[in-house]
Amino acid sequence: MRAEIVVESGGRGLYDITPQLQRLVKASGLERGVAILYSVDPLCRLVTIEYDADLVGDLMTLISNLKARNPYVVASIFQPSVVVPFEGGLLLGAFQQICLLDLNEAGGARRVVVEVVG
Numbered sequence: 001m002r003a004e005i006v007v008e009s010g011g012r013g014l015y016d017i018t019p020q021l022q023r024l025v026k027a028s029g030l031e032r033g034v035a036i037l038y039s040v041d042p043l044c045r046l047v048t049i050e051y052d053a054d055l056v057g058d059l060m061t062l063i064s065n066l067k068a069r070n071p072y073v074v075a076s077i078f079q080p081s082v083v084v085p086f087e088g089g090l091l092l093g094a095f096q097q098i099c100l101l102d103l104n105e106a107g108g109a110r111r112v113v114v115e116v117v118g
Contacts, residue, residue, distance in 0.1 A: 001028045005037075005112040009044075009102045014059065016051045017112060018090070018097040024114050025086050032087040033118025038080060040111040043071055043103040045078035050095040063103070071103045 005020045017037075025035055039046055049055055068074050078101060085091045092098070102110055 001030075001116045003027075003114050003116070005114060007100050007102075007110045007112070009100075009104065009107050009110045011102065011105055011107045012060075013102055014047075014049070014051070014056050015100045015102065015110075016097050017100050018051075018092070021084070021098055021114065022090055025090060025116055028116040028118070030086075030116060030118030033085070033116060035084045035086060035090070036115040036117065037082050037084070037098065038113045039100065040113060041102075041104070043075050044110050044112075045075055045080055045101045045103070046082040046112070047078060047099050047101050048082065048092070048096050049099055051097040051099060052095075059101075071105075075103050 003024050005017050007015045021035060037046055063074060066074055100110060
């Protein structure tokens with residue numbers, strides 16, 4: 001099954017897409033397999049992190065303190081894709097979420113293509 005997650009981004013920031021991914025996996029009807037996610041926007045990346053205000057703040061501070069002036073260089077540090085196994089639900093750590101890291105200054109709709117395979 002192929003679908004898309006669309007995030008209405010306010011610009012540079014981190015957006016939790018775990019609930020949308022959970023719904024897509026459930027809608028697939030599969031009990032076991034993998035969800036392959038790919039961010040279409042060249043300045044958006046996918047990360048796994050505990051979506052906690054302190055941790056999100058630390059990540060954004062880390063990115064802001066990088067000496068690279070070009071956001072494409074910063075984007076190259078992070079991966080545009082992630083593979084998440086599932087079996088009766090997503091197999092994530094207790095405090096782990098899948099997040100879209102948007103490095104764009106302006107807001108807009110950001111697309112993540114999801115392929116659910118079982």
